[in-house]
Amino acid sequence: MVFLLRSPEPAVTTVDVHAAKDLLGSGHRYLDVRSAEEFSKGHPEGAVNVPYLFFTPEGRLKNAEFLDQVSKIFGKDDAIVVGCASGVRSIQATTDLLNAGFKNTKNFGGGFAAWAEKGFAVKVPQAGL
Template sequence: MGSSGSEVVTVDVAEAKRLVEAGRHSYLDVRTREEFRRGHCLAPKIFNVPYMFNSPHGRVKNPEFLSQVSSLLDQTDHIVVGCQSGVRSFHAAADLIAAGYKNASNMGGGYVAWVSHIFPVQAEQPHGI
């Protein structure tokens, strides 16, 4: 049974921040590793599992997405899913819900909204050469 996305709950960025800072929700960043390294939401429990990869033919869905998430999070965990603008995370949350994750919600506006609200971010230090 596929997911139409109609059961995905989207929370606004302020609510998402409150949920992840309270520590009961994990934040699942589904952007590419490169996007994540450039900067991500500062959250107590944050995971980066790309939903899509860049390829010579455009973006392609990560075929291992669900298995990678399941190695980090349980289906009963409370999860806020975020990406750059809220589109990939909506589809990722729909896939998670279809796979049995009961408490996955989408962060509306994504990382762009997080930054525009001047919420705390973290960037990985570039590797020296």
């Protein structure tokens, strides 16, 4: 008899909006996995955008280059808070990052919607910049 052992999925730590703000104030970096269009409408100061999904006429398509793109910006030991619009894409992205060996990565539950709702500072890029 052959048994195939599958390693368990890494446990995703999800933080709320207040914890996310505190982490960002203490050295964590913000990875925004929303689309470029969503990101251009506003994001926390210092956020880096790498879309996790693309919205196409055929539906949502996972960014096949996501892990490679993130690896060019962040090291596997960097402290990262992953956020999206509400926390759905970010939990998927966080799981993928943890599986790829990113050790200090947390999901931001509530996402940018919670950030904006609390009135925390939002950077809105100027057109043409």
